[in-house]
Amino acid sequence: MTDHQPPEENYSKANEDFLKAVYLLQQDQERVQTSVLAEALNISAPSTTEMAKKLAKAQLVIHEPYRGIRLTEAGERIALEIVRHHRLLELFLVQALGYAWDEVHEEAEQLEHAVSERLMQRIAEYLGNPRYDPHGDPIPGPEGDIHDRELTPLAEWEIGEKGLIARLRDQSPEMLRYLDDKGLVIAAQVEILKTDPFDGPLTLLVDGTEQVIGVNVAQYILVAPYENPH
Ligand SMILES: [Zn+2]
Structure with a gap:
């Protein structure tokens, strides 16, 4: 045995x-x-x-x-626990172990089922009980409570209005690496300088540097107002 x-x-x-x-x-x-x-x-x-x-x-x-x-309520409780594990583990891998944000999802997919509640509680405390994971997804609290925010896709953001990148809807490693190259990371300051007509590209100011992205990419980037990022 x-x-x-x-x-x-x-x-x-x-x-x-x-x-x-x-x-x-x-x-x-x-x-x-x-x-x-x-x-x-x-x-x-x-x-x-x-x-x-x-x-x-x-x-x-x-x-x-x-x-x-x-x-059901019981099913949601289990799902939220696994989501909590997943997102805390992703943040731990980035912040404590120096992983890149495009490398953590697959690791967390495996680890999320194996960790104890005690270890997750210790990791949460170690990270300062964070509310969001490296991709801006909310991390459920130990009781399953979620701090969700009203965010706007960058594609619908007002021209000339300052915003902060808060969450990404496409989290494929390819997309994350592309966004990273452009400085389009969580908490980066972003402003649309101009948009081209007929769904053409957007010219952005990202933390002071000009960048051009397609309107379809801008759909995946969720933005919070600059004054009140959380
Ligand atoms: Zn993930």
Whole structure:
């Protein structure tokens, strides 16, 4: 006999990933369709339905055929805990271990299931109980409380108005490296100098340096007013 039980461990990791994916998709849609969830989890639609049924039995999701899936309160509590682990770990890797912001997501995907509440509490204290991760996503508190902010896509920002970069919607490593090259990082000061017509490029002032980006990239950058960044 060993003290590790891989099948059960994988089972709980799969469940946690499932609940987390529903939570993240629920930010944009009230009920999550099986096909959308299957794509996010990179598993087949039948496996997704099967898992949804199991989790519905455990009263962690509500699954109504043809209407989609949503979390129960108990399901949301688990999802928020995993999201808290993920985002705290990302920030810890950046701030304490010197990782770049495009390198942390995959590490956190693995670690989020393995860490104890005690370790997460110590990491949160070490980081000063932060509210946002390296990509500007809110970090749920130990009770699942979230400090969400009203942010505006840079593409819709007023010309000549100073703002602070607060959150990124596209967090693929390629996009993060591109934004980093342009100085478009969290808490950078940004101002639109001019926009070209017909969805043309935006000319920006980023921490005092002129930069040009496409309007589609500007959709992914969320901005807070300069006076009141949080
Ligand atoms: Zn991540």
